Amino acid sequence: MDSREALVALNLIEGVGPVRVRQLLGHFDDASSILSASKSQLLQVRGVGDDTAEAIANWEKSVDLAGELKRIADFGCRVVIPSDEEYPASLREIYDPPIVLYVKGELTAKDKNAVAMVGSRQTTHYGIETARKLAYQLAYVGVTVVSGGARGIDTAAHQGALSAKGRTVCVLGTGINVVFPSENQELFERIAANGAVITQFPFNRNGDRQSFAIRNRIVAGMTLGTVVVEANLTSGALITANFATEYGRQVFAVPGRIDSPRSKGCHDLIKKGAKLCEGAEDILSEFEYLFPASNRPPSPSETGVLPALELSENEQKVFDTLRSEEETSIDEAIRKSGLPSSAVSVALLSLEMKRVVKQMPGKLFVRNR
Numbered sequence: 455m456d457s458r459e460a461l462v463a464l465n466l467i468e469g470v471g472p473v474r475v476r477q478l479l480g481h482f483d484d485a486s487s488i489l490s491a492s493k494s495q496l497l498q499v500r501g502v503g504d505d506t507a508e509a510i511a512n513w514e515k516s517v518d519l520a521g522e523l524k525r526i527a528d529f530g531c532r533v534v535i536p537s538d539e540e541y542p543a544s545l546r547e548i549y550d551p552p553i554v555l556y557v558k559g560e561l562t563a564k565d566k567n568a569v570a571m572v573g574s575r576q577t578t579h580y581g582i583e584t585a586r587k588l589a590y591q592l593a594y595v596g597v598t599v600v601s602g603g604a605r606g607i608d609t610a611a612h613q614g615a616l617s618a619k620g621r622t623v624c625v626l627g628t629g630i631n632v633v634f635p636s637e638n639q640e641l642f643e644r645i646a647a648n649g650a651v652i653t654q655f656p657f658n659r660n661g662d663r664q665s666f667a668i669r670n671r672i673v674a675g676m677t678l679g680t681v682v683v684e685a686n687l688t689s690g691a692l693i694t695a696n697f698a699t700e701y702g703r704q705v706f707a708v709p710g711r712i713d714s715p716r717s718k719g720c721h722d723l724i725k726k727g728a729k730l731c732e733g734a735e736d737i738l739s740e741f742e743y744l745f746p747a748s749n750r751p752p753s754p755s756e757t758g759v760l761p762a763l764e765l766s767e768n769e770q771k772v773f774d775t776l777r778s779e780e781e782t783s784i785d786e787a788i789r790k791s792g793l794p795s796s797a798v799s800v801a802l803l804s805l806e807m808k809r810v811v812k813q814m815p816g817k818l819f820v821r822n823r
């Protein structure tokens with residue numbers, strides 16, 4: 455049995471979590487050695503009690519490893535472990551990183567520039583539209599949008615990222631074959647085709663309060679920061695924000711109506727020091743190191759970070775009409791670029807999001823210094 459299969463088996467043993475496995479790996483050579491150890495050998499490991507040692511020593515009586523490996527193959531997903539290059543680097547840094555991730559789709563190097571977007575399941579039209587817009591803008595400039603696939607804000611965040619033809623990752627609080635909520639079946643398939651659907655839970659595991667909280671730590675752990683779009687004071691989104699704070703990651707909160715219960719959680723976060731978020735610019739400004747300081751379009755070879763910062767043909771034409779030392783109106787940009795007004799408006803918005811152009815009062819534009 456190789457390390458990957460051994461970690462899958464350990465993940466299937468009730469009561470043996472990531473922290474315990476890390477303690478065991480510090481004592482034994484590898485995961486396979488843990489499974490072949492005797493109860494007395496296991497009891498020598500600090501933090502391993504009688505019940506845990508008994509469960510591991512007799513794992514073959516309770517764990518159907520062959521069945522789980524077959525389910526993985528049949529479903530078309532795979533298992534990623536911490537030693538794999540594909541395993542999210544930010545997730546390795548937390549106290550209790552998952553020992554396995556079931557993955558459908560692809561995790562890529564681009565996902566190191568990821569932001570979580572979460573909120574209530576019961577939401578308002580304002581919350582849904584805000585989440586979609588923010589996720590669209592972030593995904594458009596090459597930021598991976600991570601959320602939990604739940605109804606409400608999570609679903610809107612995934613949809614917004616997909617609309618921008620960007621990357622999004624869905625972290626499940628269930629087994630990878632369990633679709634919850636059921637209406638998101640098609641959405642999960644689209645996410646897997648344009649990013650990844652991941653979980654630490656084995657097949658057929660249904661979600662509950664505990665599993666969703668465990669899921670939230672992955673959402674916060676694999677991202678640079680967490681944006682809470684709409685949440686009441688008891689929302690699970692606040693658990694994600696707390697994890698982000700614990701991991702030293704930035705927390706953002708979108709303000710709402712002062713008389714809306716759906717905004718109470720966000721307002722509470724702002725009072726406690728979360729950054730008020732009115733637009734994607736508020737998020738991107740916290741991660742300046744992801745973006746070129748130059749006032750000209752970057753090339754991938756210069757930045758090596760966000761390939762989406764390459765300019766499209768229309769964006770380049772509009773960019774060429776602008777100067778850093780003098781303001782240019784939209785009408786002038788239309789005339790000089792030879793593009794339709796609608797195309798210039800879209801290009802200018804995009805250039806703003808890519809932080810190479812700045813809008814001044816009076817709808818005038820300059821290159822970013």
